[in-house]
Amino acid sequence: MKIAVVGATGLVGTEILKVLAERNFPVTEIIPVASEKSIGKQVEFKGKQFTVVGYEDAIKMKPAVAIFSAGGSTSLALAPKFAEAGIPVIDNSSAWRMDPTKKLVVPEVNADTLTAEDKIIANPNCSTIQMVVVMKPLHDKYKIKRVVVSTYQSVTGTGKAAVDQLFAERGGDDDASKKVYPHKIDLNVLPHIDVFLDNGYTKEEMKMTNETKKIMGDDSIAVTATTVRIPTIGGHSEAVNIEFENDFDLAEVTKLLSETEGVIVQDDPKNFVYPMPINAHGKDEVFVGRIRRDESQAKTLNLWIVADNLRKGAATNAVQIAEYLLRNNLLA
Ligand code: 2RA
Numbered sequence: 001m002k003i004a005v006v007g008a009t010g011l012v013g014t015e016i017l018k019v020l021a022e023r024n025f026p027v028t029e030i031i032p033v034a035s036e037k038s039i040g041k042q043v044e045f046k047g048k049q050f051t052v053v054g055y056e057d058a059i060k061m062k063p064a065v066a067i068f069s070a071g072g073s074t075s076l077a078l079a080p081k082f083a084e085a086g087i088p089v090i091d092n093s094s095a096w097r098m099d100p101t102k103k104l105v106v107p108e109v110n111a112d113t114l115t116a117e118d119k120i121i122a123n124p125n126c127s128t129i130q131m132v133v134v135m136k137p138l139h140d141k142y143k144i145k146r147v148v149v150s151t152y153q154s155v156t157g158t159g160k161a162a163v164d165q166l167f168a169e170r171g172g173d174d175d176a177s178k179k180v181y182p183h184k185i186d187l188n189v190l191p192h193i194d195v196f197l198d199n200g201y202t203k204e205e206m207k208m209t210n211e212t213k214k215i216m217g218d219d220s221i222a223v224t225a226t227t228v229r230i231p232t233i234g235g236h237s238e239a240v241n242i243e244f245e246n247d248f249d250l251a252e253v254t255k256l257l258s259e260t261e262g263v264i265v266q267d268d269p270k271n272f273v274y275p276m277p278i279n280a281h282g283k284d285e286v287f288v289g290r291i292r293r294d295e296s297q298a299k300t301l302n303l304w305i306v307a308d309n310l311r312k313g314a315a316t317n318a319v320q321i322a323e324y325l326l327r328n329n330l331l332a
Contacts, residue, residue, distance in 0.1 A: 001028055001331070003322075004063035004087070006078065007070030008032035008043050008052065011160050012092055015315035016067055019284070021046050023319060026326075033058045033066075035074075059085045064331040067318050068092060083119035087332050088325060090318045096122040097211060104214045107320040108262045109136045113217075114321075116330050121321055126313025127151050127204065127227060127236050128211040133286045133312070134305050135242070137260045138253065139216060142299075143245035146222040149208060152230045152237040153193060154277060155185060157309050166231050186231050193227040202227055234281030235308040243300045253301065254291055262312070267291050275306035283308055284316040 003020065007013045009032070020027055030050045032043040042049040055078050058066070066082045068075050069092040079089045079096070096102040103113055104122045106129050114121065124132075135144060155162040161180045168178050169186035183190055194203035201209075208225040258265040266275050267289040275287035286307040294300035307313055325331050 001026055001064040002031055002061060003027050003029075004031040004033055004058045004061075004066035004082070005043075006033040006055070006058070006066055006068040007074070007092075009034050009038055009041070010069060011156060011163075012069040012310055012314045015310045016069060016318060017043065017045050019311065019315045019319045023323070025319060025322065029061075031058045031061050031063050034070075055081065058082075059087065062332070063087055065090065065322050065325065067322065069314065069318075079120050086119070088118070088330065089120045090123060090321045091120060092123045092314055092318055094125065094207065096120055097124060097207075098214065104211060105321050106132050106215055106317060107324050108133050108260070109215055110217065111321065111324040114324065114328070114330060118330075123314065123318045123321065124211045124215060125204070125207040126157055126307075126309035127153060127225075127238065128208050128215070129313050129317050130236060130286045130305050130307035130309075131208070131238055131240060132212055132215050133260075133262055133307075134240070134257065134288050134303065135212070135216065137256050138242065138244070138248075138301075139218070139221070141246075141256060142248050144221050144242055145245055146243040147212070147224070148241040149223065149225045150239045151193075151204075151208075151225065151227045152232070152239075153204075153227060154232050154234060154236055154309055155229065156233050157193070157236065157313075158229070163233060166233070181229070185229065188231065190229040191226065193229055201225075232277050234277030234279075235306055235311075236313060237275070237277055238305045240303045240305055241294055241300060242303065243294075243297065245299070247299045248301065250291065250293060257288055257291070262286055263288060265289065265291070275304055277306055277308075280306045280308050282311065284311050286312055 030045040032052045072093040072095040075093040075095040204227040205225040209223040274289035290304035
């Protein structure tokens with residue numbers, strides 16, 4: 001089937017093509033869509049070249065689904081045009097995530113809410129996705145009251161220019177014109193992701209709070225986040241403290257997580273086994289370790305969660321939504 005990838009030449013767009021190929025999604029033709037300046041360029045998929053087209057031509061080619069990763073304003077402008085033509089859109093930007101008429105989907109958590117009427121489906125923020133995949137089975141079993149999360153996020157979450165800044169600095173190039181962050185990122189840590197809001201939190205932090213409630217379908221879950229950029233590229237890491245309504249057994253928590261689809265437990269600290277971005281890089285799963293009781297408070301758990309933000313945090317999650325639509329005959 002024909003698949004349109006809008007923003008096919010960006011970091012996430014490239015990853016979407018890789019994931020579609022690796023997971024053997026039944027693609028007959030890729031329709032790469034990009035802005036005016038990229039039209040006519042070639043994009044490779046499974047050894048074949050496909051020509052980048054504008055969105056009007058893409059709609060005329062009647063793809064079965066369009067996966068968008070082209071930023072919020074492009075999505076706001078173009079996703080409705082695909083949707084009106086009956087082409088389901090899976091959108092990686094934040095444009096539609098909190099729109100009450102749109103579903104915000106992590107397949108392991110809430111794909112079963114999707115219907116044929118959902119023509120624009122939002123893919124959540126990367127740092128939220130990896131956290132809710134782990135939270136879901138725990139919430140079902142013990143009921144989560146409150147989550148305190150601190151993130152350690154890869155520069156790939158910002159985009160290619162940020163990766164370039166990191167490596168330029170590492171090579172000794174401190175040219176301010178190449179900087180996308182307001183400070184040096186190499187050998188540094190920035191407690192700042194996305195813009196600051198009036199309440200003192202960043203937009204990224206509020207995404208973790210608001211998106212979690214929507215995906216989990218439970219407004220009673222309290223989430224407070226501190227999101228931090230670190231000079232790494234393999235994935236996002238999160239220290240997560242979860243307070244439950246009901247008490248848990250630690251061995252049972254580990255068993256539950258090891259039986260959860262899409263989750264891999266890596267928890268043998270005595271042998272230095274715990275999730276790290278260097279190992280999560282290029283993988284589709286969410287890795288969890290450092291599973292331990294919070295000894296300062298009853299019914300409370302500490303976890304360390306790592307996933308490749310370009311994969312499960314973006315491309316893989318979007319392709320999994322497309323797989324769900326395919327399995328359930330919901331594609332155009
Ligand atoms: C980041 N959350 O890591 C973003 C990307 N979606 O900056």
